[in-house]
Amino acid sequence: MDIxxxxxxxxxxxxxxxxxxxxxxxxxxxGSLYVKQSTVCSDHRLTTVPSITESRLGWRWVFWAIMIxxxxxxxxxxxxxxETYEPLLLQQKVCARHLARYFR
Numbered sequence: 001m002d003i004x005x006x007x008x009x010x011x012x013x014x015x016x017x018x019x020x021x022x023x024x025x026x027x028x029x030x031g032s033l034y035v036k037q038s039t040v041c042s043d044h045r046l047t048t049v050p051s052i053t054e055s056r057l058g059w060r061w062v063f064w065a066i067m068i069x070x071x072x073x074x075x076x077x078x079x080x081x082x083e084t085y086e087p088l089l090l091q092q093k094v095c096a097r098h099l100a101r102y103f104r
Contacts, residue, residue: 003084027066 004012083089 003081 083092
């Protein structure tokens with residue numbers, strides 16, 4: 001048994017593959033929301049007007065936000081998803097029985 005049953009592997013693989021492409025397509029759009037500023041021309045003067053989504057953190061913060069999000073996702077995956085790799089499960093079972101024999 002894997003994480004998904006045989007019938008559900010197609011949609012899950014499609015979702016995973018799409019997420020790779022959607023991330024690179026939509027990522028710059030959301031990243032620009034952190035640092036966006038709009039320039040307004042009035043009376044031959046250029047003035048920078050902060051937008052609603054302007055951040056004082058600058059463009060480098062985008063990379064920190066991605067790293068924090070990736071770290072949180074990794075922690076959640078490690079804690080929530082069960083192990084399904086059969087050789088590792090068998091090895092853990094053998095080790096548990098071996099230790100149980102000595103600590104009765």
